[in-house]
Amino acid sequence: MTSIATTLLAVLFGTLASGVWIGLTLIFTAVVLLYTFRSIPVDRLLPQYVFNILTTPELIALPLFIVMGEFLFRTRLSRALFDGLAPWAGLLPGRLLHVNVAGSSIFAAVSGSSAATTQVVGRIALSELERRGYARPIAVGSLAGAGTLGFLIPPSTIMIIYGVLADESVLRLFTAGFVPGVLLALCFMAWIMVHTTIRPELVPESERALRHVSLGERLSALRELAPVVALIVAVLGSMYGGLATPSEAAAIGVVGAMIIAAAQGGLTFATLRDVALGSVQTCAMIGLIVLGASILGNVAAILGVPRAIAGFVEGLGLAPFALILVLMLVYLVLGCFLDGFSMIVMTLPVVLPLVAGAGFDTVWFGIFLVLVVEMSQITPPLGFNLFVIQGLTGEGLMTITRHTLPYLLILVGFVVLMALFPDIALFLPRLLLG
């Protein structure tokens, strides 16, 4: 096992450092590992994996939301969103930076994935924050952090996967994610307030002072939000009204965004061309990394890496609270190299009995897993939110990681808090579902 782990890390980091594209690096590492440690016909295994992964129905909402984000980016909608929220956000230290968190929370209620949340909100918010003169580090960091809410606030693909594997009610998991999701959003907002109070220069001079705006003006500014609200209501309404499944609802988002763009007279041939080629490149970028990450994840399962690690933790014979802390650390490290889905699927057979044996509720543990998957979204070298933001801004991966670090620490702290007070997650499902 040691030689497998060493080879994995050496090939992975060596190839990454030579500037090979991340998706291709992951495939390369997987292929090298298979040829070295197993006699499996890789030339037959690889295309089967490629076909399976790239045609996974669970992914369908992702390209749709990318297209939706591209349309919205090319409407006046983002400007309108900010104009509508400005008089309100002006009341909080950090001002419009809170749009990242609020936008992510709302969009998290629409989409099931963190990458989609980050992509859409980032497409709308980042350029506007930049235009208004907000410092890029905090704009980027808060977006990467808040984007993780995509998995925690229902609907959530990770919760569905966990529900199936752990024999737990998806409805109960969805309900359990809601309160932690809102609390986590509030924690992120609190940090933005603290951060911008310590370092006022992160907020542009022009927006720093609390502007006196009458309540009437505040309320009338809300009218600017009408198109956004209409779009969200359409997507959410179709989902909860039984017109569309969560993935299908993403198509309503695309059509809605297109209608908004058309209504604003923004649907020229040039715009359509940009939307098309912009979406295509973002999809290809995300798709290639999803492909590489899933292939490496499957190969890691063939080689038994995650099970060995989970077995190691089992062997430690820890007390319940210590067990959760150690598991968090293990998942934090695993999350650097594996995607959330692989991480859960591969470790669960060993970890779930362990955790249940230690007396933890399986719904609670599902939320715990969602949180560690959120962490894996913002830890390099494999962190999807980081990639999405790199795609949006062109900023280097390590720079984005540095800006995101405070939000990672908040996540870690939040997990500890949840371990101390499990009712944060369990209170709502008990209240609503008995």
Added chain:
Amino acid sequence: MSDDTLAGAAAPAVPAPVAAVLSAADGLAVLGGWLAAACLAGLTCLISAEIVTAAASRLFPSLPGGISIAWEYSAYLMGSAFLFGSALALRAGSHIRMSVLLARLRARGRRVVETVASLIGLLVTGFLAWSLVVFAVRSWQGGQISGGSFTPLWIPQAALAAGAIMLAVQMAARLLRCLLGLRPDDERFKVSGAGE
């Protein structure tokens, strides 16, 4: 974002046949990009049609409750879009990689590292393309069909193989550019993003 990895050196003259090959590869990448866009449009239409059909059947119960191939074919369109768009994304420098080391190197060192990266890239994408072609051919010979709609599986598999071939061709062109000392990425292929 500065992606002018090999800039600094004046662009060397390129013999006409080589230039023709390179621009053919670019044309292929752009074609792939539009194919991917068509797949995304098809995917959106298919899912939208599924929603409309389901809603209509609620009003008129005699209508079918959905389009039976919607999910399956959407998944094929999604996979095709991912791979068809990959070559264009590579040409535009949209695929993500670690640039920490590259940024610290001088022009010559960069050129060497870029060449090595493209070589490894060609190795991986070439293997991917070849194995996908064999996969689709085997599936065609074996007459494999899907369980959801009895669709011959070689059709979506061939689409994936075609996308992978385009990516490998573009990677080969990139290697050639590195060897010739040309700029490997061209931002003109990129669509303006939020950070620009």
Added chain:
Amino acid sequence: AVTLDLATVWPDGNFHTQNAVAFADAVGKATDGAVAITVQSGGALGFKGPEQLRAVRDGLVPMADVLNIQQIGDEPLLGTESIPFLVGSADELKVLHKYLRPAYDEIAAKNNQKILYMVPWPTQYLHLKIKADGLAGLEGVKIRVPDKNAQDMCNALGMSAILMPWGEVVPALASGRVDGVSTSATSGVDGKFWEFLETIYPTNHVWSSQMVNINLDRWNEISPANREKIEALAREMEPGFWEVSVRNDKESLKLLTDNGMEVMAILPEMRAEMQARTAPLKDAFIERVPQAGPIVEAYLEELGRG
């Protein structure tokens, strides 16, 4: 020691997975650890249901728990059990297997593998939101089905079959996008159907089987003595696995009703009409897969239904 991964798409809690784990343990003991089987549950190795036969054939995974009716893309005959209302009980399935098994063994050999044991999925149900005492009441009901065969059957019954990935099913049930699901009681418990659905119709329309197969190249790496032990174990344990399946159906059904779902009676005339309406599907299957004709004939003959 020969170490073998056994790939299955079913999660740890599923009885097929638990059977496989029990088999793996027994093999480990019987061979003194010379053959170590690791059950990789929940699709952890990245193979989906319909490609398990192919994955074992190509040596991508040494062993797999293969759902036969999902392999029609490679071997159409393996779809025989998907003919609606062909089999009505585990005992009838045993009779069908008497005629099918030799053909299945041949197919396995042709695909470079060997069937160690087969275990059925218990009877299938329609899990619905509505109450109806005849097929007229089920007209147009939107029901989620897993594949084309099940789709054809539900459409033949006048329902509106919807193909949708499993991941969408629970949200779709919660929101009312679909009105029901056609599956076993076991899967009904897995999906906690009582949270969304009211009634269970014991239509008992299909009995299909999982088969645990091993790649022949890997099989031949095992010493002849151990191969014999493994084959003996498979033979000995298979009847117990069948009992687990039947018991699991009863327990799952009880769980569903304990949680408030109601089992509806299928009146004889309703059953007769269901069989009449789906009869063309049997003929269509045999026309598509002529090889199945004599097997089905012989089976029906023995049951006195020929």
